[in-house]
Amino acid sequence: MHLTNLHTHTTYCDGQNSAEEMIQAAIKCGFQSIGISTHGPVQFENDWAIKNEDIERYMDEINRLKEKYKGYICVFRGMELDYIPGIGFDEINKKLINRLDYYIGSVHCMGKLKGDSMWTVDGNIEELMEGIDKSFNGSIKSTVEAYYSLIAEMAINYEPPIIGHLDLIKKYNKNNVLFDESESWYKTCVINCLESIKKTGSILEVNTGGMSRGYISEQYPSDFILELIKEMNIPIMINSDSHDIGSIDYKFDEMYELVRSLRFDKASYLTKNGFSTQGI
Numbered sequence: 001m002h003l004t005n006l007h008t009h010t011t012y013c014d015g016q017n018s019a020e021e022m023i024q025a026a027i028k029c030g031f032q033s034i035g036i037s038t039h040g041p042v043q044f045e046n047d048w049a050i051k052n053e054d055i056e057r058y059m060d061e062i063n064r065l066k067e068k069y070k071g072y073i074c075v076f077r078g079m080e081l082d083y084i085p086g087i088g089f090d091e092i093n094k095k096l097i098n099r100l101d102y103y104i105g106s107v108h109c110m111g112k113l114k115g116d117s118m119w120t121v122d123g124n125i126e127e128l129m130e131g132i133d134k135s136f137n138g139s140i141k142s143t144v145e146a147y148y149s150l151i152a153e154m155a156i157n158y159e160p161p162i163i164g165h166l167d168l169i170k171k172y173n174k175n176n177v178l179f180d181e182s183e184s185w186y187k188t189c190v191i192n193c194l195e196s197i198k199k200t201g202s203i204l205e206v207n208t209g210g211m212s213r214g215y216i217s218e219q220y221p222s223d224f225i226l227e228l229i230k231e232m233n234i235p236i237m238i239n240s241d242s243h244d245i246g247s248i249d250y251k252f253d254e255m256y257e258l259v260r261s262l263r264f265d266k267a268s269y270l271t272k273n274g275f276s277t278q279g280i
């Protein structure tokens, strides 16, 4: 099987290791390919996205590493791009899309907090609660509905090659402190979102990043969502959303086992000629 991981972060954004260290770690894990997916630039103050002035250095460095390691591993130049409410992908990000081997479309930002700064669903619990109060009058349900609507909108408008961590909104929902995933309104949000994604060619990732960093005990997306994805025949791939060399293949064996047990028999992967699928 072609071992791969297309969701990795580096010191260009909020990762702990350089792109080269991540590539070397992937080689040690026996991967045939790796994608570097630094957070694309956002135009407000933050401590997690690449800075505008680092973009060209990033593009050059990944190309250089692609060449340097070509006998060992196939390196893809990607980014995780932020879909911003009311904007979508901004002009800088839209221009980057054509220069990347692939990108992951993700929704983290939900609304404005102070000035132009946006709050994210995955930053920290205090920011999340403040954002829900300010943008959604304290309603978790409205927040969740808006979150899934944004993902559906992104899928329909841009058809990203990969859609990141579908149910990231559950990151701070350990023990159902914010909402209950088994409630029918939640399932309806998810199903409506999946119906939109199904109309596109986007791949949904099974993402182990929330587990490797200790926030949640289950992958993104939850088992019941994976069952729906299987029923709807939406393509999947397994990624670790790794922010350091130690988690580059975090729980991959377990995840392949999980998706096989849910009757998935293939997963997507990227080749030099675009996305393909392989038996798992």
Ligand SMILES: [Zn+2]
Pocket: 080, 106, 108, 164, 165
């Ligand atoms: Zn993300």
Ligand SMILES: [Zn+2]
Pocket: 007, 009, 080, 241
């Ligand atoms: Zn990520």
